[in-house]
Amino acid sequence: MDYKNSATRKAAITGVGGFVPEDKLTNADLEKMVDTNDEWIVSRTGIKERRILKDPSKGTSFMAIKAAENLIQKKQVDPVSIDMLIVATITPDMPVAATAAYVASEIGATNAFAYDLQAACSGFLYAMSTASAMISSGRYQKVMVIGADKMSSIVNYSDRSTCIIFGDGAGAALFEATQNDFGWEDEYLRSDGSGRMFLNIKAGGSLYPTSEETFKNGLHNLYQDGKSVFKYAVSEMANATEEILKRNNIDSEKLDYLVLHQANKRILDAISRRINLPEEKIMKNIEYYGNTTAATLPLLLFDYESKLKPGDKLIFAAFGGGFTWGAAYLTWAY
Numbered sequence: 343m344d345y346k347n348s349a350t351r352k353a354a355i356t357g358v359g360g361f362v363p364e365d366k367l368t369n370a371d372l373e374k375m376v377d378t379n380d381e382w383i384v385s386r387t388g389i390k391e392r393r394i395l396k397d398p399s400k401g402t403s404f405m406a407i408k409a410a411e412n413l414i415q416k417k418q419v420d421p422v423s424i425d426m427l428i429v430a431t432i433t434p435d436m437p438v439a440a441t442a443a444y445v446a447s448e449i450g451a452t453n454a455f456a457y458d459l460q461a462a463c464s465g466f467l468y469a470m471s472t473a474s475a476m477i478s479s480g481r482y483q484k485v486m487v488i489g490a491d492k493m494s495s496i497v498n499y500s501d502r503s504t505c506i507i508f509g510d511g512a513g514a515a516l517f518e519a520t521q522n523d524f525g526w527e528d529e530y531l532r533s534d535g536s537g538r539m540f541l542n543i544k545a546g547g548s549l550y551p552t553s554e555e556t557f558k559n560g561l562h563n564l565y566q567d568g569k570s571v572f573k574y575a576v577s578e579m580a581n582a583t584e585e586i587l588k589r590n591n592i593d594s595e596k597l598d599y600l601v602l603h604q605a606n607k608r609i610l611d612a613i614s615r616r617i618n619l620p621e622e623k624i625m626k627n628i629e630y631y632g633n634t635t636a637a638t639l640p641l642l643l644f645d646y647e648s649k650l651k652p653g654d655k656l657i658f659a660a661f662g663g664g665f666t667w668g669a670a671y672l673t674w675a676y
């Protein structure tokens with residue numbers, strides 16, 4: 343289907359919100375937990391610290407609610423007017439009972455239907471595509487998209503190759519029909535299930551139900567073959583970005599910001615070299631948040647919101663477990 347011609351009206355982001363927990367996990371803290379050091383972590387990943395939701399009684403919904411409330415307050419949104427709410431996450435509060443339904447109830451979005459979307463680090467990108475389609479079809483007026491992950495709940499803090507990367511956080515964006523013709527312009531989304539062996543949590547689903555055995559073998563934690571994921575992440579995010587640049591006639595001069603999933607600073611550098619984009623056009627938060635999975639893209643928007651102006655050209659790109667990946671082009675509406 344021709345995505346562009348199917349749209350009857352364009353969807354725009356009309357507000358963003360964000361939340362990160364106060365507690366920091368620094369490289370010095372990690373040095374006390376695993377055999378690593380600040381120099382290795384900074385030079386191999388670009389990360390100096392991450393935020394961690396320490397309170398064991400709080401799950402991903404706590405951060406998602408905070409991010410949504412931040413947006414609602416800033417933009418004076420009446421929560422009752424929200425039609426639909428998606429939470430992109432791989433760390434739902436519970437395996438069953440959508441975190442999104444709980445978030446919607448807690449923020450007073452009593453007219454919304456809500457569900458979770460699981461596409462790992464590409465979750466927010468995919469959810470934005472859904473929100474945009476729901477608005478441009480004319481079916482709904484206001485769709486809130488939240489990306490939230492409590493990565494500290496699934497990371498194995500004795501595995502030095504994964505625990506150094508991840509952090510916790512949440513970000514939210516509101517989609518509505520555009521008032522000024524700026525908004526969702528194009529998308530290129532893909533997946534490849536043969537990649538699931540490289541990045542997964544094996545147990546707790548229908549293939550390996552929870553058992554003493556799965557606990558003993560540590561199959562409930564996040565597993566990552568970092569080197570392989572790195573290779574695919576660079577090539578597929580760069581390919582998807584180039585495709586979007588080409589078919590929308592945008593060059594690195596015309597592009598205002600590349601909003602890239604933040605898994606490793608070396609991935610950002612490799613992509614900026616490949617598409618010949620100056621470093622300052624790549625939004626960054628990896629140094630102080632680490633990889634926050636589905637929260638990364640909305641937290642970038644939250645951090646850079648004050649720098650953005652109507653008409654700015656943004657290209658999003660993400661890559662994550664599944665494998666899932668893609669890129670999207672959006673013009674900023676406010």
Ligand code: UT7
Pocket residue numbers: 377378379382383386387463502503504506507567568569570571572575604605606609633635661662663
């Ligand atoms: O967001 C979802 C998608 N995820 C990603 O895109 C992650 C992509 N992958 C990465 O960011 C990187 O692969 C990592 C940061 C995870 C690992 O970096 P790397 O440069 O690929 O390291 P490596 O796994 O190839 O390991 C190189 C060496 C090994 O030692 P030997 O075997 O050469 O002696 C590791 O044991 O570095 C060692 N190493 C460490 N040393 C100190 C691995 N982790 C650490 C550590 N501190 N934390």
